Amino acid sequence: MNLSILFSEQYRKIARDGLWDNNVVLTQNLALCPLLAVTGTATNGLGMGLATMVVMVASNAAVSVSRHLIPSEIRIPIFVLLIAALVTLVDIFLNAWMHELHKVLGLFIPLIVTNCVILGRAEAFASKQPVMPSMWDGLMMGVGFTAAMVVLGAMREISSAGTLFANASVLLGESFRFLETTLIPEYKGFLLMALPPGGFIMLGFMVALKRLLDRKAAAKITEPTIIDTIVLEEGA
Amino acid sequence: MNSEPVKSTPKVNQYVEYVLRTVSDLRQKLAVWLEPGNLEQLRPLLQYQAGVLGGFALLAAILLGVADLATRGVIELRLQEDLQANLEQVVPAELYDNNLLKDSVLLPSADANLGAEQTEVYLAKKAGLVNAVCFKFVAPDGYAGPISLVMGIDSKGEILGVRVIAHVETPGLGDKIEVTKSKWVLSFNGKSLNNLTVEQWAVKKDGGVFDQFSGATITPRKVVQAIKRGLEFYKVHQAELLGPSQ
Numbered sequence: 001m002n003l004s005i006l007f008s009e010q011y012r013k014i015a016r017d018g019l020w021d022n023n024v025v026l027t028q029n030l031a032l033c034p035l036l037a038v039t040g041t042a043t044n045g046l047g048m049g050l051a052t053m054v055v056m057v058a059s060n061a062a063v064s065v066s067r068h069l070i071p072s073e074i075r076i077p078i079f080v081l082l083i084a085a086l087v088t089l090v091d092i093f094l095n096a097w098m099h100e101l102h103k104v105l106g107l108f109i110p111l112i113v114t115n116c117v118i119l120g121r122a123e124a125f126a127s128k129q130p131v132m133p134s135m136w137d138g139l140m141m142g143v144g145f146t147a148a149m150v151v152l153g154a155m156r157e158i159s160s161a162g163t164l165f166a167n168a169s170v171l172l173g174e175s176f177r178f179l180e181t182t183l184i185p186e187y188k189g190f191l192l193m194a195l196p197p198g199g200f201i202m203l204g205f206m207v208a209l210k211r212l213l214d215r216k217a218a219a220k221i222t223e224p225t226i227i228d229t230i231v232l233e234e235g236a
Numbered sequence: 237m238n239s240e241p242v243k244s245t246p247k248v249n250q251y252v253e254y255v256l257r258t259v260s261d262l263r264q265k266l267a268v269w270l271e272p273g274n275l276e277q278l279r280p281l282l283q284y285q286a287g288v289l290g291g292f293a294l295l296a297a298i299l300l301g302v303a304d305l306a307t308r309g310v311i312e313l314r315l316q317e318d319l320q321a322n323l324e325q326v327v328p329a330e331l332y333d334n335n336l337l338k339d340s341v342l343l344p345s346a347d348a349n350l351g352a353e354q355t356e357v358y359l360a361k362k363a364g365l366v367n368a369v370c371f372k373f374v375a376p377d378g379y380a381g382p383i384s385l386v387m388g389i390d391s392k393g394e395i396l397g398v399r400v401i402a403h404v405e406t407p408g409l410g411d412k413i414e415v416t417k418s419k420w421v422l423s424f425n426g427k428s429l430n431n432l433t434v435e436q437w438a439v440k441k442d443g444g445v446f447d448q449f450s451g452a453t454i455t456p457r458k459v460v461q462a463i464k465r466g467l468e469f470y471k472v473h474q475a476e477l478l479g480p481s482q
Contacts, residue, residue, distance in 0.1 A: 001356075040407055054349065056260060066292075067271075068272050068275045070288065071279040071285045073285060074289050078288070078289060081292050081296050082292065083295070084296075085299055085300060088300055088303075089299065089300065089303050092303050092311075093303070093307065095311050095314065096310040099314040112279050160407075191406075191407075191408045191409065191451075192405045195406070196410050230273035
């Protein structure tokens with residue numbers, strides 16, 4: 001496969017959308033149910049993000065492949081059917097062959113079905129685009145989602161328990177034990193942050209920060225100096 | 237045997253040719269049918285829509301059915317391993333030489349309020365003698381939902397160990413019932429209905445001997461009550477469980 005296609009204008013736009021401009025959590029404000037439920041720790045956020053990403057790539061591919069077959073009147077039930085079947089398959093296979101991981105993620109996997117972002121991407125992107133861009137879109141949206149989940153999980157974990165990536169070795173294997181750190185020893189804990197309201201509060205901060213950064217970037221673009229233009233072109 | 241294939245070669249070739257021709261015919265037909273233009277005409281038709289929806293449902297059903305068949309045995313094995321690991325936590329290895337999972341009795345427990353109509357009690361035997369029993373049970377009335385427990389009891393009725401298998405209690409407060417979070421659950425070791433009175437089988441707030449957690453009383457209270465019910469359930473069936481081999 002020719003990888004240079006990933007640097008074409010279309011693919012770069014998809015990546016920028018998924019990672020930042022149209023980020024699932026920070027801009028679309030979708031998927032809040034699994035988001036608030038599992039981001040008590042960075043590890044859980046990472047696990048849920050990765051599982052969602054896999055399902056999103058697969059569902060975007062499936063929807064895109066069959067997009068000409070599906071009449072628009074019954075597209076939603078078919079998308080839901082495809083996504084539910086995929087999630088159940090992932091659940092079954094994880095349970096059988098990656099049982100330790102399933103014990104950690106088991107609770108969250110059924111939550112993916114309720115994750116409206118997967119249906120959202122199927123509807124908004126995959127049902128209108130060829131397979132490769134659709135899978136790329138699923139991957140990038142998934143990476144953006146995972147990144148937001150890990151950051152939110154990390155902030156909640158640090159403030160609620162003083163640790164970071166607790167139990168990472170259970171999720172990723174023994175070789176990732178080095179990730180498990182205690183940032184604040186003898187920390188008494190701040191329960192609110194471990195509970196869903198803490199998730200809402202942190203999420204609010206993150207959305208606000210993103211808007212602030214976007215506004216600053218927009219202000220720069222309207223008044224570009226020569227140096228700014230060069231930096232923007234290189235960084236784009 | 238060797239001469240057979242040589243004789244039938246023309247016939248086999250005919251079959252292969254026929255199959256290949258049919259396949260390529262079907263592929264051509266499918267390609268024509270799958271033309272975006274053709275599909276565009278089909279899509280508004282009601283019978284086409286019903287067919288497509290039915291087709292996708294059938295596809296999903298077949299996929300899930302096959303996946304279930306392929307993994308059912310493996311998953312069963314994994315769950316057995318989990319159970320084995322849970323039981324090993326509450327019964328010390330030196331107390332038995334049998335396979336716990338293979339040596340069990342199913343007892344009715346509808347009256348015992350242990351979360352199930354029947355409870356499977358696993359017998360830990362050494363040289364054919366029942367040294368201890370262990371079983372899973374549920375405190376159905378935890379603060380945020382049911383709390384699953386596993387408990388080992390020796391032949392004198394004393395607790396060998398209790399572990400919480402699954403729960404949905406509040407993180408940071410109620411989850412101290414997990415042995416990885418707090419040593420609280422170890423305080424049941426050695427306790428029995430004989431060495432504590434009925435009143436002592438409660439959290440300190442209720443006049444008993446077991447600690448509650450600061451900020452969480454309901455979770456430990458319900459766990460203590462469930463463990464007491466588990467011991468009473470054992471007491472009712474003690475003779476029956478220990479009897480045959482002693």
